[in-house]
Amino acid sequence: MTLTLETARTIIAETRAKGRSLELKPLSVVVLDAGGNILAFEREDGASPGRFQIAHGKAYGAVMLGMPGSAQMARAESQAYFMGAANGAFGGQLIPVPGGVLVQDGQGVTIGAVGVTGDTSDHDAAAAEAGIAAAGLTALA
Amino acid sequence: MTLTLETARTIIAETRAKGRSLELKPLSVVVLDAGGNILAFEREDGASPGRFQIAHGKAYGAVMLGMPGSAQMARAESQAYFMGAANGAFGGQLIPVPGGVLVQDGQGVTIGAVGVTGDTSDHDAAAAEAGIAAAGLTALA
Amino acid sequence: MTLTLETARTIIAETRAKGRSLELKPLSVVVLDAGGNILAFEREDGASPGRFQIAHGKAYGAVMLGMPGSAQMARAESQAYFMGAANGAFGGQLIPVPGGVLVQDGQGVTIGAVGVTGDTSDHDAAAAEAGIAAAGLTALA
Amino acid sequence: MTLTLETARTIIAETRAKGRSLELKPLSVVVLDAGGNILAFEREDGASPGRFQIAHGKAYGAVMLGMPGSAQMARAESQAYFMGAANGAFGGQLIPVPGGVLVQDGQGVTIGAVGVTGDTSDHDAAAAEAGIAAAGLTALA
Known part of the structure; x- marks a missing residue:
């Protein structure tokens, strides 16, 4: 399974929506x-x-090392x-803190990563998890 | 005048729409x-x-040097x-070919740049120009 | 609001004047x-x-991360x-110590940053704050 | 002889004045x-x-190689x-075109360099030469 641009756009839109609903700083x-x-x-x-x-550093480390930000x-x-x-x-290029979240399909295969920054690292990660879930995928934060 | 994310999203959507209408390769x-x-x-x-x-190199050179890709x-x-x-x-970080297009406001002030890649450089630039115009801004390609 | 060269020159002149009045080392x-x-x-x-x-590293980190040197x-x-x-x-390129100070307009929008070095970090920051205030702007140190 | 900040400020002010009198683009x-x-x-x-x-690349190459931009x-x-x-x-870091101008004292000793950019390379160099001469020093362009 490959992450399409359309799914990536959904993840971003839903991550941002979660940020607004939690009244986070600009993400x-x-x-x-x-x-x-x-x-x-x-x-x-x-x-x-x-x-x-x-944002890039959080996601890049997650996918390249296969470790979400919390594990890093x-x-x-x-x-x-x-x-x-x-x-x-x-x-x-690695930023080893929460907010770098792996995206996995139903079989537990990593198909990408999301990086969020702007609020606290834990809030950033929570917004990413919500965005990934809203796209019907599994988040590993 | 500052380029907002909403305007940037419009530019991207309209640049992509132009690519589809011209049957360009994926942009x-x-x-x-x-x-x-x-x-x-x-x-x-x-x-x-x-x-x-x-894409970044085309846009980055345009805005940092104040020269669109064609001039570079x-x-x-x-x-x-x-x-x-x-x-x-x-x-x-500079890619000095067409497809790096300056975005200007009504007073001729540069407020950003668009970088497009995927098809020929001239087609890339044409798609960017269409996207910027559709957002009500002036393109300098 | 955009930071003009004339305002930047005023900030530098007044920061240096503060350094002299506090008898700081060369700034x-x-x-x-x-x-x-x-x-x-x-x-x-x-x-x-x-x-x-x-000086550049102090100011650059402040503006790129939106965090003054003290927060960094x-x-x-x-x-x-x-x-x-x-x-x-x-x-x-980041130098995360005091002396990297955000410059904000009356609405709390960041319009730039000042970096000062030469004396202790706290004195550097104090001189920058004085320079920014003398230019009629708000300092976030 | 050492180039002081006060002399550097004079060179910049006079280079900019020359730019205005020649109606050059912003320098x-x-x-x-x-x-x-x-x-x-x-x-x-x-x-x-x-x-x-x-600007830095023009001046840096001039002083580090001991060759003005025209020679580079x-x-x-x-x-x-x-x-x-x-x-x-x-x-x-080197930009080998005119506009990188050596600053010499009365004995022909290089004490620094000026880098100017914004208009054509030749106009940039002419403005730098005027600025250096106005400070009572010798320009090698």
């Missing part, structure tokens, strides 16, 4: 495919200009030099 | 704000995975080493 | 626009030669690996 | 010291946001691979 949301490449992105008005880099954060806290070294290997 | 479309930062992006199904980087291409053809050097100064 | 002061791009910079005689990079420092102290990772995502 | 002007480090910079309103990188351009035209290779050695 930025990226969707990557199973190869870690960018499918779609939106930055809400009022977000700071560098939010693409943060746990590893960073228990073994900081490992995540630092992994980051070097990926050109400094 | 990837990015919208940057006046500071060269990413507002929104979509990659159509069937496009190759690296299209974000190409002319400069690259008359003075290749200049565009090569300029690219170095921007971390290799 | 270097950069002003970035809302997109994180450089508007103006001055390095006072006697400052070490690499002060542009430090707090995050770096509570979650060092996050600021380290964020820095990677921005090409190593 | 961006950087002054580097004899070590290639940034002393002062100003970007005029209406210039595209990436002009710092271009001649070398790029006769031996493109050399300037390309030199650029690699300097991290892609």
Whole structure:
């Protein structure tokens, strides 16, 4: 199963809707495919200009390592030099905190990742999970 | 005047619609704000995975240098080493061909740029121009 | 509202004046626009030669993340690996300590950032705040 | 003899004044010291946001290689691979065209460089030369 642009757009729309219903700060949301490449992105008005880099880093680390942001954060806290070294290997593009969420199909196969930034990391992750669920897919946050 | 996410989404939707009406290959479309930062992006199904980087490079060079892709291409053809050097100064992020199109308001002030890739460079630029015009803004291609 | 060069020059002049009145060490002061791009910079005689990079890193992180230096420092102290990772995502260009100060208009919209370096981080920030206030704008340090 | 900030400010003011008197497009002007480090910079309103990188690249190449932009351009035209290779050695920071002008004292000692961008390369260089002369120094363009 491949993540289509239409599904990516649904995930972004529903992630943003969740942000509004939770009254979160302006969100930025990226969707990557199973190869870690960018499918779609939106930055809400009022977000700071560098939010693409943060959203991308959360999603990119999740899909490239096969670990959602929460697991990356746990590893960073228990073994900081490992995540630092992994980051070097990926050109400094990983942001190992919640808000990087894996997207899986019904068979548990990872088909992409979502990265959300703008509010607290936990709120970012909750919005991503809601967006992925609304698209009929499974979130691993 | 600031480019909002809603306007960026309109530009992308109308650029894609133009691509379909011209029967172009799958397009990837990015919208940057006046500071060269990413507002929104979509990659159509069937496009190759690296299209974000190409779309971004077209739009980024346009807004950072204040020159649409056609002008950058002319400069690259008359003075290749200049565009090569300029690219170095921007971390290799410039793609100096048509498809990088400036977005201007009614007073001729640049408020962002659109980058399109997927078909020939000239078709990419034509789709971007149509998308910007449909959003009620002025395109400088 | 856009930060003009004339306002940027006023901010730099008044930041430097504050530095002299507080008898601070030689200061270097950069002003970035809302997109994180450089508007103006001055390095006072006697400052070490690499002060542009430090001043720029303070201001750049503030505007790109929407967080002044003090907030970045707090995050770096509570979650060092996050600021380290964020820095990677921005090409190593962030300096997360006081002296990176957001410039806001009367509506609380960020229109740029000032970066000051040369004395202690807190003195650097105080000089930036004075410079921004003297230009009739709001500082978020 | 060392280039002071006060002299750098004079050079920038006089370069900009020359630009206005010649009715050039908005200019961006950087002054580097004899070590290639940034002393002062100003970007005029209406210039595209990436002009710092271009101005810097012109001045940086001039002072680091001891060759003004015109000489670098001649070398790029006769031996493109050399300037390309030199650029690699300097991290892609050189812009080998006119507008990078050496600043020399009365004994012919280089004490810094000026980089100007915004109009044609030749006009950029002419403005820099006027600015340097107005500060009582010798320009090598």
